[in-house]
Amino acid sequence: MATLQKIRNAGPVIVIVIGIALVAFLLGDVNKLFSTSERNVAEINGTPVSIQEYQLRYKNYEEGLKMLTGKSSLDEQNQKYVKNQVWDKIVKNYALSSTYEELGLGVSDLELAKIVSGENIQTGLDPLTRQIFTDPNTGQFNAQAAVNFFSTANQSEEALQVAAFLENEMRDNRKFTKYTSLLTKGINVTTLEAEDLYKERVNVVDFDYTSKKYNSIPDSTVSVSEKELKDYYEDHIKDYEQKESRDIAYVTLNVIPSEEDKENTRKDIEYYKTEFAEINVDTSLNEIIDYVNANSEVPFNEKHFTLEELGDSTLFYASSDTVFGPLYEKGAYVLKRVFDRVIIPDTVGARHILIQPDGQVIKDMARAEEIADSLKNLIKNGADFAKIAEDNSADQGSARKGGDLGKFTEGRMVRTFSDACFKGKVGDMPIVKSQYGVHLIEITYQSKPKKEKVRVAEIVNEVRPGNNTVSRFFAKARDISVKSDNNLEKFDEILRKEGLTKKIASKITPETEIIAGIANPDAIIRWVYKDETKKGSVSEPFQDGDMFIVAAVTEVREEGTAPFEAVKNDVIAKVIKEKKGEILAKEMQDVTTFDKTAKNISFASSRLNDDGFEYAVIATATQLEKNKISKPVIGVNGVYVLKVTSKTGVEKADAEDIANDKLNAERRLYFTISRKLFDAVEDAAEVKDDRAKFF
Secondary structure: OOHHHOOOOOOOOOHHHHHHHHHHOOOOOOOOOOOOOOOOEEEEEEEEEEHHHHHHHHHHHHHHHHHHHHHOOHHHHHHHHHHHHHHHHHHHHHHHHHHHHHHHHOHHHHHHHHHHOOOOOOOOOOOOHHOEOOOOOOOOOOOHHHHHHHHHHHHHHHHHHHHHHHHHHHHHHHHHHHHHHHHHHHOOOOOHHHHHEEEEEHOOEEOOOOOHHHHHOOOOOOOHHHHHHHHHHHHOOOEEEEEEEEEEEEEEEOOOOOHHHHHHHHHHHHHHHHHHOOOOOOHHHHHHHHHHHHHHHOOOOOOOOOOHHOOHHHHOOOOOOEEEEEEEEEEEEEEEEEEEEEEEEOOEEEEEEEEEEOOOOOOOOOHHHHHHHHHHHHHHHOOOOHHHHHHHHOOOHHHHOOOEEEEEEEEOOHHHHHHHHOOOOOOOOOEEEOOEEEEEEEEHHHHHOOOOEEEEEEEEEEEOOOHHHHHHHHHEEEEEEEHHHHOOHHHHHHHHHOOOEEEEEEEEEOOOEEEEEEOOHHHHHHHHHOOOOOOOEEEEEEEEEOEEEEEEEEEEEEEEEOHHHHHHHHHHHHHHHHHHHHHHHHHOOOOOOOOEEEEEEEEEOOOOOOEOOOOOHHHHHHHHHOOOOOOOOOOEEEEEEEEEEEEOOOOOOOOHHHHHHHHHHHHHHHHHHHHHHHHHHHHOEEEEEHHHOOO
């Protein structure tokens, strides 16, 4: 911090301080927050990670992201993002802290200062800090804002705490970058390897071939013994290593509103009809918009509609004091009222100058209006609109284009701005206020012909299941659960009798995020990984929105080698395929005629025409002498015999070509390592992830 505090101050960034205050302790030193707890969400290299630690990290990150996004809650996508960020950080810290120490990897204050100042962004700037100090207008990291913040952080305890946290984040990220660099620099492509790669790419062959596919022999005609199966299993034991996973069968009961629910919703919306009709739309546009937004489940649509768009002439030509409904449409009851009848274009063009109050030079909206009015007078007296916009507009995106916003349709701009552009005429220069400030607008274009249009105010209430309906469906789901009695056969029989569809979800891991047809599967995943949940267990009903779910565990796989019986069907298929290959290879020993041709095939090729991925065939072809017929090649989809008819390429590669292939190969290796390094660290750390039991 001592070095960071010496960075020159260019002014505080108060908004940023407030925005990240809640994440002050996020992702700090993993060994200092809590002592070991009996309830652990993970174990990394034999060290437990307590549930308290994980929850604190998650909560801090979640609250911090809420502040940064200006939202009171996070959607499902952001919740998953937080979950992954917190977990990745914990794994990195536990798995690599001792490695960093052994390798002597550290980050000096000078390095940190260069990262903050933008001089060395790419090698140390962590994602969270980058997000916080990104300029929303340019999308680029604002180094000056970062310098300002760190330079003035010692002015308050809260800011100093935030700065220390962000400093630690950047140090961790920089150390991981160094660790990655050590690994990538230790991998080299030799000149000989590069020459081979070049030849594999440019040396091509044409060949004729024929094949017999495995599916030409029925499985039932191939006999296999138990010994053959077990021998194959033992010989390929590594192929049957598995991660922890579960299979489930489940049924979903969609809670459908009853006629009683429908009638109750109709009565509820009737309550608004009188009030809705009494609003004077001719004098109070805002009142009806506010009323709709306060009482409708669908926000007010600010767009004007033509008769063709509305598709209802009775509604379109109705007087503004007429209220239609309640009408039943698409599962909801609706009240409708037309108003604000105008003749306007479909498209307009405009340019603007935005004046934003800053509390200092431009103290408030009144002062902003005065400035906009003064600028309007200057333009009317001959000043160049584009030049004034460039020098004065707070909207930097359009200011660079002389304030030009291009052409746009209704709904693209805020209502006051849009109404001014569509209801005015070309050449008008209205001044309007919005949540962004005061706009001086010049209307530059309006499409023709103008059309008669109306706005439609709608109160929409969706018909939802009432308490009685929900209780009835819950009772049905509960009945399935109880009568199944943790027995898969009973579960299946009940579903058959009830005419319900059984759904299947396979290979559910603790990290699974999606189960088909279920919006939020987290509770189900937690249940399947509870210690007391076994194969055959049938769950209590889970509620997911307007749906109840009952699940049954049909398979439990523990981490390690899959038992022979669990993979026997796969082993049978593999052994049968091997035997078919042997049979077909014998049949094709004396093949001399061919019915297919492949052209321009190199060692780097993967597909063999419409025969699919046949690497063994391609490799054989590139090594086979011209005009020589190959022995039968056992491939992925069948057995092949081939004859090379043409070989073109080089014996010795050009030095420049070798250098280019060497560089490209090293780049591919670098990106492969960078992309897969975290997974490798996680695997090497012997991570036991039990988060699914708790979250």
